[in-house]
Amino acid sequence: MTGIDAMLLARRMDRLMRRLNAAFHQRAEPLDTDKVGPLGGMVIMALADLGPTPVSALTAELGRDKSQMTRLIQMLERKGYVVRSSHPEDKRVSVMALTERGEAFTAQMRVILAEVAGDLLGSLSEGERAAFMESLGKI
């Protein structure tokens, strides 16, 4: 017994994600001159938070498929946002890191995301916002 309407939850989550994506892309697309796309942006954000990271760890962090990650990384590398280096102790793993260009892109994204989050969470009180973030972290 959760006491909540699971179907309503699913529909609300879906709506929220749709709106978040729409709001974000509307502002981010004009700046995304290299077309790294939403998922490319997610990879860059994850690297910004995590620092240099093996592909496998990045894949787990983002919850995507490893083959998808391969293609995404190749694209980002080609466009100069990330670099790969092979792990000194295990030649199978390659470690991803942001380039300066990747860092600059991250800074831009932070600004946009803050705006979008501000708009989206504007209807919540300070306390509700904090509680929402905390619950999101626990889930």
Add this chain to the structure above:
Amino acid sequence: MTGIDAMLLARRMDRLMRRLNAAFHQRAEPLDTDKVGPLGGMVIMALADLGPTPVSALTAELGRDKSQMTRLIQMLERKGYVVRSSHPEDKRVSVMALTERGEAFTAQMRVILAEVAGDLLGSLSEGERAAFMESLGKI
């Protein structure tokens, strides 16, 4: 000043959606013998909540593109989950409704969604869950 880390929020939302989708599809896919797919499921759920609804209203509710909705509805109609009827007062609009088969599918989905929601929200207290749902509704 929202007082929250917007990039962390974005990454957490993305992760939550990925996990929710993965958990749901894992359980729903074996039952989805007709391959209505995730979005087909969303359409059916929306109709279950809203009752008979014009295509345009459904499109707005789900936040998808109207051309996407057309194809989705044609697929669901072909597979016997929904029926269309033209609006008596405006011949341009067609009104969607669930068939018995659609209703039966909804009942199955409710069970699965309740399980998934239970798993996912299991780490929150009753109060946190209610607050989370409420915030989701306000946003």
Add this chain to the structure above:
DNA sequence: TATTGTTATACTCTATAACTATA
């Protein structure tokens, strides 16, 4: 044998624009 990452492939979802039929 197991794991890291790559390639190939097929499918679903998304976005845009041009079109029709009614209003």
Add this chain to the structure above:
DNA sequence: TATAGTTATAGAGTATAACAATA
């Protein structure tokens, strides 16, 4: 002229399996 819905099409994201290199 505006709105509801359709068609066509291209692009992005996803899932799976088979594979090579290294452990």
